[in-house]
Amino acid sequence: xxxxxxxxxxxxxxxxxxxxxxxxxxxxxxxxxxxxxxxxxxxxxxxxxxxxxxxxxxxxxxxxxxxxxxxxxxxxxxxxxxxxxxxxxxxxxxxxxxxxxxxxxxxxxxxxxxxxxxxxxxxxxxxxxxxxxxxxxxxxxxxxxxxxxxxxxxxxxxxxxxxxxxxxxxxxxxxxxxxxxxxxxxxxxxxxxxxxxxxxxxxxxxxxxxxxxxxxxxxxxxxxxxxxxxxxxxxxxxxxxxxxxxxxxxxxxxxxxxxxxxxxxxxxxxxxxxxxxxxxxxxxxxxxxxxxxxxxxxxxxxxxxxxxxxxxxxxxxxxxxxxxxxxxxxxxxxxxxxxxxxxxxxxxxxxxxxxxxx
Numbered sequence: 001x002x003x004x005x006x007x008x009x010x011x012x013x014x015x016x017x018x019x020x021x022x023x024x025x026x027x028x029x030x031x032x033x034x035x036x037x038x039x040x041x042x043x044x045x046x047x048x049x050x051x052x053x054x055x056x057x058x059x060x061x062x063x064x065x066x067x068x069x070x071x072x073x074x075x076x077x078x079x080x081x082x083x084x085x086x087x088x089x090x091x092x093x094x095x096x097x098x099x100x101x102x103x104x105x106x107x108x109x110x111x112x113x114x115x116x117x118x119x120x121x122x123x124x125x126x127x128x129x130x131x132x133x134x135x136x137x138x139x140x141x142x143x144x145x146x147x148x149x150x151x152x153x154x155x156x157x158x159x160x161x162x163x164x165x166x167x168x169x170x171x172x173x174x175x176x177x178x179x180x181x182x183x184x185x186x187x188x189x190x191x192x193x194x195x196x197x198x199x200x201x202x203x204x205x206x207x208x209x210x211x212x213x214x215x216x217x218x219x220x221x222x223x224x225x226x227x228x229x230x231x232x233x234x235x236x237x238x239x240x241x242x243x244x245x246x247x248x249x250x251x252x253x254x255x256x257x258x259x260x261x262x263x264x265x266x267x268x269x270x271x272x273x274x275x276x277x278x279x280x281x282x283x284x285x286x287x288x289x290x291x292x293x294x295x296x297x298x299x300x301x302x303x304x305x306x307x308x309x310x311x312x313x314x315x316x317x318x319x320x321x322x323x324x325x326x327x328x329x330x331x332x333x334x335x336x337x338x339x340x341x342x343x344x345x346x347x348x349x350x351x352x353x354x355x356x357x358x
Contacts, residue, residue, distance in 0.1 A: 001227060001228070002227075002228045002229060002230060003227060003228070003229040003230070003240055003245055004229070004230050004232075005212075005229055005230065005231050005232070005238075005240070006231070006232050007231060007232055007233060007234075007275065008304065009231075009248060010212050010229075010231045010238075010275050011275055011276060011304035011305070012248065012251055012254075012304050013211040013212045013240065013241070013244040013245070013247075013248065014210065014211045014212055014265075014271070014275065014276075014304075015211075015254060015265075015301070015303075015304045016211060016244065016247060016251070017034070017208065017209060017210055017211030017212075017241065017244055018034075018035065018209070018210070018211070018264065018265045019031060019034055019035065019057045020056070020057065020254070020255075020257050020259075020265065020301060021251070021252060021253065021254055021255070022252045022253045022254060022255050023252050024057060024058060024059050025057050025058060026058070027058070027066065028054060028058070028062070028066045028067050028070045028077070029070055029074075029076045029077065029086065031053075031054055031057050031058065032070075032076075032077050032084060032085065032086040033086045033088065034208070034209060035053075035209050035264055036085065036086070036089065036205055036206060036208075036209040036264075037083035037084070037085050037264065038050050038053050038054065038077075038083055038084040038085075038264075039053065039082065039083050039260075039262040039263070039264065040079070040082050040083055040084065041082075041260075041262045042175050043261075043262075043284070043296055044314070045295065045296040045312070045313040045314070046258075046260075046296075046298065046312060046313060046314060046321070046347070046351070047314075047351065049260040049261075049262040049263070050067065050084060051064050051067070052258070052259075052260040052263075052298070053259075053260055053262075053263055053264070054066075054067065055347075055350055056257045056258060056259060056260070056263070059346075060346060060349065060350050062350070067084070068171065068172075071084060071171060072170065072171035075087065075185075075187060078090060078168065078169070078185070078186065079168075079169040079172075079177070080093070080162065080168075080169075081162070081163070087186075087187060089202075089205065090186060090187075090190060091190045091191045091192065091193060091198070092193060092198045092201050092202045092205070093198075093202070094165055094190075094192070094193075094198070095193055095194065095195040095198040095199075096195070096198070096199075097163060097164055097165035098164070098165060099195065100163045100164050101160070101163070101164075106160065109141060109143060109160075110160060112140060112141040113139050113140055113141055113153070113157065115138070115140065116137075116138050116139045116140060116153070116157060117157060117161070119136075119138055120135055120154065120157050120158065120161065120167075121161070121166065121167070121181070123135050123136075124167060124179060124180055124181050125181055128170075128179065128180040128181060128184070129170040129171075129178045129179060129180040130178065130179055130180075131173070131176050131177070131178055131179070132152075132154045132155045132158055132176075132177070132179065133154075133176075135154045135158075136154070137152050137153050137154045139153035139154075139157070143156060158177075158179050162182075165182055166181070166182055167179050167180065167181060167182055168180060168181070168182040168185035168186055169185075170185055199223075200223075200225070202221075203221065203222055203223040203224070203225035204225045204226070206220055206221050206222050206225070207220075207222040207225040207226045207239055207240075207241050208241050208243070208244075209264070210222065210264075210268065210271075211240070211241055211244045212229065212231075212238050212239070212240045212241070212244065212275075213238065213239055213268065213271060214236045214237070214238060214239075214270065214271060214274075215228070215236070215237040215238060215239050217268065217270070217271070219267060219268040219269070219270060219271065220267075220268050220271070222239050223239075224239065225239055226239040226240050226241050226242060227239065227240055227242055227245075228240075231274075231275065234274055234275070236274060253303070254301075254302065254303030254304055255302075255303070256300065256301070256302050256339045256340055256342075256343040257300075257301045257343075258298040258299075258300055258301075258310050258343065258347065259298055259299045259300075259301060260298060261282045261284065261296055261297070261298065261299075263299075265301070266280055266299065272306075276304075276305065276306055278299070278306040278329075280299060280306075282296075283295060283296075283297065284296055292327075293309045293311055293325075293327050294309070294311030294324060294325065294327075295311075296313075297309040297310060297311045297327070298310045298312070300326070300340060302336060302339065302340075306329065307328065307329055307330065307332070307336065308326055308327050308328045308329050308332075308340070309326075309327045309329075310323070310326055310327075310344070311323070311324040311325045311326075311327065312324060312344070314351060314353055315356070318354075318356070319353045319354060320348075320353050320354040320355060320356045321344070321347065321348040321351060321353050321354070321355050321356065322356040323344060323355070323356060323357065326340060326344075
């Protein structure tokens with residue numbers, strides 16, 4: 001069966017799948033279960049990505065303490081590869097972790113540093129949980145500094161061991177990660193899957209989190225999950241979540257949402273262009289003279305359309321949210337302008353600062 005969707009329907013499916021419709025989720029764990037991953041990033045012009053992502057879904061009742069509790073105490077979420085994920089995904093990820101690494105350069109580095117690897121594991125077993133700075137760098141072969149790692153090899157080794165499922169992140173102190181053996185962090189008695197079955201189930205989870213995506217898209221990783229769909233005006237073949245099709249009948253409408261530049265809704269740039277007619281470029285890494293919307297402008301979603309970008313930052317000295325500009329992609333109607341201003345006021349209140357009106 002092939003579902004024939006209008007562009008409006010395709011957008012509504014995507015918005016609802018990302019919990020950005022009028023029906024807000026109740027808590028952090030629900031958001032993680034639905035989205036699959038909550039990106040972690042320290043860039044905090046307004047707030048770190050993980051907190052903005054959760055606030056944009058849950059609203060003013062979200063407190064960052066809820067996130068740390070879900071990760072560090074309740075163990076309902078776990079940190080992996082730069083994102084918080086629901087523990088229900090861990091069994092599906094383990095088969096891939098057991099096969100890592102595949103790249104020959106990483107295999108060679110681990111083999112050359114087998115003694116270092118065993119020393120890191122032994123130190124964690126004896127003294128963990130520990131920060132990377134608590135573990136000596138005794139690597140015999142060092143990889144050079146790059147954009148992700150410095151010259152110290154301990155952090156690289158810990159990440160490699162995490163991707164192999166041998167160590168895990170217990171929690172954070174500021175931006176520092178605290179590590180321990182995975183067997184002491186991850187729950188016992190999780191279900192086990194063969195690699196192929198896990199890949200199918202992961203594809204289905206990814207499709208559930210995005211609602212609709214291009215068939216075999218490398219951006220979303222949905223493969224051939226779900227059912228085939230077409231979208232008016234698009235030549236793409238899509239995969240759509242059957243549950244999302246059924247939910248169209250109970251659509252409760254949309255709302256205004258400010259999205260962190262690292263929000264999962266924005267990750268699939270080709271889909272943004274094709275379905276939402278929104279060409280988004282993060283200007284964080286552009287020279288200042290080449291920026292049009294701002295260093296870390298947050299896209300503004302209104303209903304199922306991207307209508308503008310918010311250029312704002314928290315001024316800690318003034319204890320205020322300073323709004324430099326609200327860039328309107330199309331001129332706002334008075335009611336739309338009022339809705340955006342109300343959301344900005346709610347954002348300042350949630351941050352606990354005043355508002356410097358633009």
